[in-house]
Amino acid sequence: MKKEREKFFRILDAAVRVFAQKGFFKARISDIAKEAGVADGTVYLYFKNKDDILIQVFEVNLDRILKELHLQLSVLPGPLEKLERWFRYQVELFQSNKELVEVLIVEIRQSRRFMKEYTPNLYFAYLDILGSVLKEGKEEGVFVETLDANILKYAIYGAVEEVALRWVLKGGAFDISRAIDGLFLIWLEGIAYKKGAAFLPEARNVPSHTHNGGLS
Amino acid sequence: MKKEREKFFRILDAAVRVFAQKGFFKARISDIAKEAGVADGTVYLYFKNKDDILIQVFEVNLDRILKELHLQLSVLPGPLEKLERWFRYQVELFQSNKELVEVLIVEIRQSRRFMKEYTPNLYFAYLDILGSVLKEGKEEGVFVETLDANILKYAIYGAVEEVALRWVLKGGAFDISRAIDGLFLIWLEGIAYKKGAAFLPEARNVPSHTHNGGLS
Amino acid sequence: MKKEREKFFRILDAAVRVFAQKGFFKARISDIAKEAGVADGTVYLYFKNKDDILIQVFEVNLDRILKELHLQLSVLPGPLEKLERWFRYQVELFQSNKELVEVLIVEIRQSRRFMKEYTPNLYFAYLDILGSVLKEGKEEGVFVETLDANILKYAIYGAVEEVALRWVLKGGAFDISRAIDGLFLIWLEGIAYKKGAAFLPEARNVPSHTHNGGLS
Amino acid sequence: MKKEREKFFRILDAAVRVFAQKGFFKARISDIAKEAGVADGTVYLYFKNKDDILIQVFEVNLDRILKELHLQLSVLPGPLEKLERWFRYQVELFQSNKELVEVLIVEIRQSRRFMKEYTPNLYFAYLDILGSVLKEGKEEGVFVETLDANILKYAIYGAVEEVALRWVLKGGAFDISRAIDGLFLIWLEGIAYKKGAAFLPEARNVPSHTHNGGLS
DNA sequence: CATGAATGAGCCTTCATTCAT
DNA sequence: TATGAATGAAGGCTCATTCAT
Numbered sequence: 001m002k003k004e005r006e007k008f009f010r011i012l013d014a015a016v017r018v019f020a021q022k023g024f025f026k027a028r029i030s031d032i033a034k035e036a037g038v039a040d041g042t043v044y045l046y047f048k049n050k051d052d053i054l055i056q057v058f059e060v061n062l063d064r065i066l067k068e069l070h071l072q073l074s075v076l077p078g079p080l081e082k083l084e085r086w087f088r089y090q091v092e093l094f095q096s097n098k099e100l101v102e103v104l105i106v107e108i109r110q111s112r113r114f115m116k117e118y119t120p121n122l123y124f125a126y127l128d129i130l131g132s133v134l135k136e137g138k139e140e141g142v143f144v145e146t147l148d149a150n151i152l153k154y155a156i157y158g159a160v161e162e163v164a165l166r167w168v169l170k171g172g173a174f175d176i177s178r179a180i181d182g183l184f185l186i187w188l189e190g191i192a193y194k195k196g197a198a199f200l201p202e203a204r205n206v207p208s209h210t211h212n213g214g215l216s
Numbered sequence: 217m218k219k220e221r222e223k224f225f226r227i228l229d230a231a232v233r234v235f236a237q238k239g240f241f242k243a244r245i246s247d248i249a250k251e252a253g254v255a256d257g258t259v260y261l262y263f264k265n266k267d268d269i270l271i272q273v274f275e276v277n278l279d280r281i282l283k284e285l286h287l288q289l290s291v292l293p294g295p296l297e298k299l300e301r302w303f304r305y306q307v308e309l310f311q312s313n314k315e316l317v318e319v320l321i322v323e324i325r326q327s328r329r330f331m332k333e334y335t336p337n338l339y340f341a342y343l344d345i346l347g348s349v350l351k352e353g354k355e356e357g358v359f360v361e362t363l364d365a366n367i368l369k370y371a372i373y374g375a376v377e378e379v380a381l382r383w384v385l386k387g388g389a390f391d392i393s394r395a396i397d398g399l400f401l402i403w404l405e406g407i408a409y410k411k412g413a414a415f416l417p418e419a420r421n422v423p424s425h426t427h428n429g430g431l432s
Numbered sequence: 433m434k435k436e437r438e439k440f441f442r443i444l445d446a447a448v449r450v451f452a453q454k455g456f457f458k459a460r461i462s463d464i465a466k467e468a469g470v471a472d473g474t475v476y477l478y479f480k481n482k483d484d485i486l487i488q489v490f491e492v493n494l495d496r497i498l499k500e501l502h503l504q505l506s507v508l509p510g511p512l513e514k515l516e517r518w519f520r521y522q523v524e525l526f527q528s529n530k531e532l533v534e535v536l537i538v539e540i541r542q543s544r545r546f547m548k549e550y551t552p553n554l555y556f557a558y559l560d561i562l563g564s565v566l567k568e569g570k571e572e573g574v575f576v577e578t579l580d581a582n583i584l585k586y587a588i589y590g591a592v593e594e595v596a597l598r599w600v601l602k603g604g605a606f607d608i609s610r611a612i613d614g615l616f617l618i619w620l621e622g623i624a625y626k627k628g629a630a631f632l633p634e635a636r637n638v639p640s641h642t643h644n645g646g647l648s
Numbered sequence: 649m650k651k652e653r654e655k656f657f658r659i660l661d662a663a664v665r666v667f668a669q670k671g672f673f674k675a676r677i678s679d680i681a682k683e684a685g686v687a688d689g690t691v692y693l694y695f696k697n698k699d700d701i702l703i704q705v706f707e708v709n710l711d712r713i714l715k716e717l718h719l720q721l722s723v724l725p726g727p728l729e730k731l732e733r734w735f736r737y738q739v740e741l742f743q744s745n746k747e748l749v750e751v752l753i754v755e756i757r758q759s760r761r762f763m764k765e766y767t768p769n770l771y772f773a774y775l776d777i778l779g780s781v782l783k784e785g786k787e788e789g790v791f792v793e794t795l796d797a798n799i800l801k802y803a804i805y806g807a808v809e810e811v812a813l814r815w816v817l818k819g820g821a822f823d824i825s826r827a828i829d830g831l832f833l834i835w836l837e838g839i840a841y842k843k844g845a846a847f848l849p850e851a852r853n854v855p856s857h858t859h860n861g862g863l864s
Numbered sequence: 865c866a867t868g869a870a871t872g873a874g875c876c877t878t879c880a881t882t883c884a885t
Numbered sequence: 886t887a888t889g890a891a892t893g894a895a896g897g898c899t900c901a902t903t904c905a906t
Contacts, residue, residue: 029879030880038888039888040888041882041887042887044881045886109325109381155375158375158377158381161378163374166367166370182362182363186371186403191402244896244897246897255871257870257873258870261869266898460900460901461901462900470867471867472902473868476903541813579830583827583830586810586811586814587810587831589810590806590807590809591803591806594805594806594810595799595802595803595806597806598799598802622836655890676875678876686891689879689891689894693890698875
């Protein structure tokens with residue numbers, strides 16, 4: 001019981017590393033098996049086939065991520081805080097799990113095509129969290145009512161994703177934390193409802209953004 | 217004669233369609249040949265191998281796109297107009313060339329891994345255009361001096377890309393034109409230097425903004 | 433008329449060079465065509481197929497060689513002179529036509545297997561000349577009556593061939609002329625009838641070789 | 649287990665049979681696999697590729713032959729006995745292993761061209777044994793000092809090889825044992841030092857032939 | 865006659881998957 | 886459960902041959 005789950009995860013994590021390095025199609029089952037320290041055949045005791053490994057990589061990890069993100073957001077009072085935490089969570093995700101994130105980002109697109117039967121529901125669930133925060137912000141009047149949460153969630157996600165992917169691919173050549181922070185402010189500036197006043201100064205003390213104050 | 221460029225492009229375009237539908241790895245040479253209406257062997261008269269087809273898809277099309285984008289931006293007076301045109305150009309690109317764009321977006325990431333020798337220079341050249349516009353805007357004082365063009369270009373690109381990709385994948389379920397317009401305004405709001413006033417109304421006559429289109 | 437034969441030989445000679453360099457199986461029709469300075473299709477105006485080219489290389493050249501050898505031997509008085517001339521002719525052949533000889537030697541063996549329908553009659557005709565000289569020598573009493581011309585012709589041919597082939601492959605690293613001369617003397621010593629002396633019995637006590645076996 | 653050398657040899661021997669029948673280039677991997685009673689893919693568990701099969705056929709068998717020949721010669725007292733045993737060993741080789749010998753003889757020539765990286769060292773090692781015997785004979789005074797062992801080894805080998813090959817190709821139409829015995833005597837007569845008669849000095853002015861008389 | 869672009873049969877090789885141990 | 890040798894389907898690629906110009 002304990003044992004079997006242990007080996008399941010051993011293979012799953014090995015798969016993440018191998019997929020990150022070679023890509024799903026170039027990765028061989030034997031690569032994964034070797035990386036996991038098991039025999040080729042053993043892989044098939046825990047996974048239906050090669051596709052299933054990728055699916056499990058998605059499901060297991062996204063599920064974990066989703067739960068964690070939900071938990072973190074649930075304790076926060078408003079959409080502004082939640083949005084900021086959402087941004088911050090991405091950074092932590094990328095920093096702590098480069099390989100996993102690379103696999104999720106790169107392979108999820110490919111997978112859509114070769115796995116007709118598998119719809120990445122968890123991926124959409126993930127985006128829906130962002131969408132909910134945006135909607136909540138609209139309803140509470142902190143975000144402009146003109147924004148379309150269903151589209152903006154993709155935009156925000158895409159922006160963060162691309163920056164993070166570059167960061168991963170460049171081997172951490174810049175400060176991802178500051179980059180995403182800056183990104184958050186830009187987005188906020190773009191979507192926050194400005195009731196005749198500078199909301200940001202009191203909203204939070206963001207690093208080095210005194211210029212924003214000049215908004216009036 | 218030698219000038220059978222016609223057949224080269226016939227195969228190249230067929231490859232775009234097949235890659236868009238099945239993905240590079242699942243696509244068979246025979247699929248492409250059949251789609252192009254030629255024999256399998258004929259493909260090898262115009263392309264070195266399967267990888268080369270993908271490389272050519274990148275190079276030929278990105279080169280064409282790059283030239284066109286350069287041309288369109290070169291006639292515009294300032295960074296604001298250029299940035300808007302950049303957004304608008306994306307829309308046109310996606311609308312007129314769904315399959316090509318899908319291939320470019322999805323496969324360019326995979327390609328990084330299996331084509332070690334091939335660096336997608338044209339892809340970076342494409343992003344550099346956006347980066348230049350952002351830098352130009354900073355220098356001219358229309359964008360805030362705190363923005364990091366080298367990171368922001370990825371963010372903006374990523375946002376547009378993700379929205380467009382969803383639009384492509386959903387089969388045009390929403391008004392991409394309005395969506396990107398709205399996105400442009402948000403970004404602009406986020407990065408434009410605001411000299412003590414609401415700049416937008418007088419800054420330019422952006423498409424009225426009341427529509428704010430797909431984002432509403 | 434003149435023209436067509438000219439091109440036939442142009443291709444034939446090109447084939448010899450290409451076969452010598454790459455071997456029959458590795459040689460491509462396009463290699464031969466390029467070497468001959470004609471289009472691929474032109475080859476098929478003069479030859480039935482690839483196999484036919486090799487057959488023609490054999491037939492045409494062996495025929496020419498055979499006629500020349502016949503001519504040279506026919507003017508000589510006795511088998512001894514003929515045998516010497518035969519040796520000398522080999523040297524000239526190898527020296528003047530390295531590539532052709534290499535093709536004839538190496539490919540004729542392979543060809544036996546893949547060209548069931550083609551029996552290298554001319555090759556046997558060539559060896560028969562040597563056989564005839566040996567028989568003539570036996571009849572005239574200049575060679576020992578115990579030699580088996582039908583086997584010895586292969587032996588002598590094989591000895592000369594192997595030495596010549598090494599000379600070709602080593603790029604003329606030794607004096608082929610002297611080597612073949614020495615070889616001739618050794619063979620002569622071995623097969624010439626020595627009047628007035630039964631040489632073997634006292635020459636050495638060879639382990640039980642009174643039978644003198646297959647050559648009798 | 650790991651020690652599936654049995655299957656390695658099963659495939660290797662199958663390859664010898666198939667190569668002997670169809671030649672290396674005409675032989676298909678599937679032919680060899682079927683002959684060995686394994687699946688096509690299994691061949692690649694034991695051999696790198698098709699070329700490697702031929703290389704292994706050379707190496708494994710020549711190595712075995714070399715060792716055996718060395719062993720047999722090492723127990724013999726002098727070069728004369730060794731030379732005779734060398735001849736006798738050829739006969740046994742051809743008789744017991746027709747197909748292998750055919751492959752070794754015919755393919756080793758082809759191989760020189762398509763396997764640039766592979767130098768048939770073992771083939772040369774094999775010839776060097778013969779060369780050593782000849783040199784030893786010269787030093788001990790049993791062979792004439794005028795012979796060039798480095799060339800003669802090729803000649804002797806070539807003679808034996810060609811006769812043996814004909815025997816193989818003709819399906820054993822003559823008594824190979826007696827043929828090679830006779831060949832040995834002829835060579836011996838040609839190269840053995842004959843006390844009481846220096847034949848070579850005056851022998852050089854050939855056709856004259858009178859020198860033979862002086863043998864007594 | 866000459867061309868060379870086009871064809872497509874054929875084959876080597878890979879690797880996901882199975883199964884006897 | 887675990888193994889890893891064995892399988893064989895699949896597909897990229899070559900090149901002899903054809904034929905429209």
